[in-house]
Amino acid sequence: MAHGPRCAAIVGTYLSGKTSLMEAMLHAAGAIKRRGTVKECNMVGDGSPVAKARSMSTEITAADCTFMDDPWTLLDCPGSLEFAQDPRNALQVADIAVVVCDPDPSKAASLAPLLKFLDDGGIPHMLFINKDDTLAGDLGEVMSALQAASQRPLALRHMAIREGDVISGYVDLVSERAYTYVPGAISKQIDVPENLSDDVELAREELLETLADFNDDMLEKLLEETTPEKSDIYENLRNIVATDQAVPVLIGSGENESGVFRLWKALRHDSPDVAKTAERLGIDTGQANVAQVFKTYNSFQAGKISLARIWAGEVKEGDTLGGDRVGGLYSLVGQSQTKISKAGPGTIVGLARMEHLHTGDLVTPDNRDNTSWPETLPPVYSVAIHAEKREDEVKLSGAIGKLIEEDASYILDHNPDTHEMVLHGQGEIHLAAALDNLKDRYKIEVGRDTPKIPFKETIKKHIDQHARHKKQSGGHGQFGDVHIEIRPLPRGSGFQFENKIVGGAVPKQYIPSVEHGVTDYLTAGPLGFPVVDIHVCLNDGQFHAVDSSDMAFKMAASLAMREGMPKCSPVLLEPVCKVYIDVPSAHTSKVNTLITGRRGQILGFDTKEGWKAWDTVEGYMPQSEMHDLIIELRSLSQGAGTYRYTFDHLAELVGREADAAISARKEAMGAA
Numbered sequence: 001m002a003h004g005p006r007c008a009a010i011v012g013t014y015l016s017g018k019t020s021l022m023e024a025m026l027h028a029a030g031a032i033k034r035r036g037t038v039k040e041c042n043m044v045g046d047g048s049p050v051a052k053a054r055s056m057s058t059e060i061t062a063a064d065c066t067f068m069d070d071p072w073t074l075l076d077c078p079g080s081l082e083f084a085q086d087p088r089n090a091l092q093v094a095d096i097a098v099v100v101c102d103p104d105p106s107k108a109a110s111l112a113p114l115l116k117f118l119d120d121g122g123i124p125h126m127l128f129i130n131k132d133d134t135l136a137g138d139l140g141e142v143m144s145a146l147q148a149a150s151q152r153p154l155a156l157r158h159m160a161i162r163e164g165d166v167i168s169g170y171v172d173l174v175s176e177r178a179y180t181y182v183p184g185a186i187s188k189q190i191d192v193p194e195n196l197s198d199d200v201e202l203a204r205e206e207l208l209e210t211l212a213d214f215n216d217d218m219l220e221k222l223l224e225e226t227t228p229e230k231s232d233i234y235e236n237l238r239n240i241v242a243t244d245q246a247v248p249v250l251i252g253s254g255e256n257e258s259g260v261f262r263l264w265k266a267l268r269h270d271s272p273d274v275a276k277t278a279e280r281l282g283i284d285t286g287q288a289n290v291a292q293v294f295k296t297y298n299s300f301q302a303g304k305i306s307l308a309r310i311w312a313g314e315v316k317e318g319d320t321l322g323g324d325r326v327g328g329l330y331s332l333v334g335q336s337q338t339k340i341s342k343a344g345p346g347t348i349v350g351l352a353r354m355e356h357l358h359t360g361d362l363v364t365p366d367n368r369d370n371t372s373w374p375e376t377l378p379p380v381y382s383v384a385i386h387a388e389k390r391e392d393e394v395k396l397s398g399a400i401g402k403l404i405e406e407d408a409s410y411i412l413d414h415n416p417d418t419h420e421m422v423l424h425g426q427g428e429i430h431l432a433a434a435l436d437n438l439k440d441r442y443k444i445e446v447g448r449d450t451p452k453i454p455f456k457e458t459i460k461k462h463i464d465q466h467a468r469h470k471k472q473s474g475g476h477g478q479f480g481d482v483h484i485e486i487r488p489l490p491r492g493s494g495f496q497f498e499n500k501i502v503g504g505a506v507p508k509q510y511i512p513s514v515e516h517g518v519t520d521y522l523t524a525g526p527l528g529f530p531v532v533d534i535h536v537c538l539n540d541g542q543f544h545a546v547d548s549s550d551m552a553f554k555m556a557a558s559l560a561m562r563e564g565m566p567k568c569s570p571v572l573l574e575p576v577c578k579v580y581i582d583v584p585s586a587h588t589s590k591v592n593t594l595i596t597g598r599r600g601q602i603l604g605f606d607t608k609e610g611w612k613a614w615d616t617v618e619g620y621m622p623q624s625e626m627h628d629l630i631i632e633l634r635s636l637s638q639g640a641g642t643y644r645y646t647f648d649h650l651a652e653l654v655g656r657e658a659d660a661a662i663s664a665r666k667e668a669m670g671a672a
Helices: 017-029 049-054 085-091 106-119 138-150 194-211 216-223 231-242 260-270 274-281 390-406 428-442 507-520 551-566 586-596 627-636 658-672
Strands: 006-012 061-067 072-078 094-099 126-130 154-155 156-164 165-174 177-182 185-190 247-251 290-299 303-312 329-333 335-341 348-352 381-387 410-414 420-425 446-449 456-459 465-470 479-490 495-499 534-540 572-582 602-605 614-622 642-653
Touching: 006 085, 006 106, 006 156, 017 061, 017 094, 017 260, 017 465, 049 156, 061 247, 061 260, 085 290, 085 614, 094 156, 094 260, 106 138, 106 658, 126 138, 126 165, 126 329, 138 154, 138 247, 138 614, 154 194, 154 551, 156 194, 156 247, 177 303, 185 260, 185 348, 194 216, 216 231, 216 420, 231 260, 247 260, 274 303, 274 507, 290 348, 290 390, 381 390, 381 428, 390 420, 390 428, 420 428, 420 495, 428 446, 456 479, 465 551, 479 507, 479 551, 495 507, 495 627, 507 534, 507 551, 534 551, 572 586, 586 614, 627 642
Parallel strands: 006 072, 006 094, 061 329, 094 126, 126 247, 154 247, 495 534
Antiparallel strands: 061 072, 156 165, 165 177, 177 185, 290 303, 303 348, 329 335, 329 348, 381 420, 381 446, 410 420, 456 572, 465 479, 479 534, 572 614, 572 642, 602 614
């Protein structure tokens, strides 16, 4: 069957060997003449300067190739959870995903969020257990661990052949053919080892039973103890993969090029085409020129490139998409771009200089829409940033805006309480990569700090305070006299001002000035922090017919607050967040310890809705304890855990933490 261009996204966890596998696949397809290596930092998938510097994928890398006359685009996606937005975007346009798995069973749980995303989207995928040359234990243990992480049943296609402790090949359980690995070449077909014949027969029966769960004809044949035709098995397998009902599992080693040719063959046979993918996504392909942007690249020299998949029509340079003129079309193999004249359905293409296109945009010649694009990942780590050079301050926000165009899980805001520019993201490395890009691409040196906590302060008792501002300097003087009551309010009430003046003790025109004097003081109370939850009542005062003024009464009110507030037993308030921590159930008890160890309060836990063997733990946690929460959480949950949070309330803070915060504030105010 002839196919148009198809697209496979290569995804998996950090250090599972995705980029090495794509390198081997490109080599097997003849797209590259020589394979690069991690050590030499010359692989197609890690071509950006930041990726090379960190020896890890940090963004989607597209590579066009042809396998057995079929055109393909491979999308190598970052494996680190800190760069998880790009894989989600790539999977939105891929026909199929190759999930690269580490052979260590203990690492299988970290695949659960990725597999859940695939299943929720009905995205066809197959698992490739990589680095099988390092598998010391039983393949069955790996399969059991992977099945625990998968919502869909797994169907093992390969049985390992061992020579001593080393896997030297495999038996394909569908074709019933055996292969032995040949380093750097296509595996060689051999006879099925006699000592494995019984195990192969049993494993094949298990595979067929899994497939039969989704095909009544096959189930009937198995019940009648009739062996299905191989052509029927292949067709059934193809239908099951295309509809994401079950997941085939293959083995091999990308670094050694073992099993890579068979992986290509499986992709070629089982992957749906672009029409099926568009149908799955509900995209109307009945109109001319439909494309979707799934990645944006910004280069200081070359400008903006929008990586898009063509769903329908034939796009040419000079055409209009989403109201923008196509400035150029490019085929990509990593960092290498080749100009092309046109692109048809299924093609992944770089669209040049289309400034108004954004990641997620589904475009026709005149319209743009991104309502069906997946939600952006919520932030879990933050740093306060500033330009090291004053002349770069204006450029900094614009440069970060371009980084956000490339990865929407970066969020920039200006904290009105701490007056800091805060960059949020998915982890320490994620944000460090952003700062590296700012330096490398835009030549902006950026300093970073731990974000300040927006502490507040309030009072615990009420007082009556009198203050007079009187100044005589020749001509008109200044005179303002006020009597105010200061008292605390319940938490969350904010600030209230009340006027109880009767008889004109303070003329009406000066009342707003009294309130302004009070509110000006509230920006920094006795402890140095903004004051909340207090009530101030103006109940008496005096004025002078000549010397009173707005400024005089404002100064009098400010003086009354400055003298009165320290007598009201001021206390420090810290922001407390409600956190929802999601982890595999095996780690729930560790999360409870994590919360209490960070001065938090556990509210309870329940099974995570729609997730197998996952829990959500709810609790309160001070914001000051959350800066590096994600680092410890990922460490204790094998990289799988994550959290969400919202501000909940302010709570009184006493003891060493309060003393340290007040001391730091006074030091900062003194330095300013």
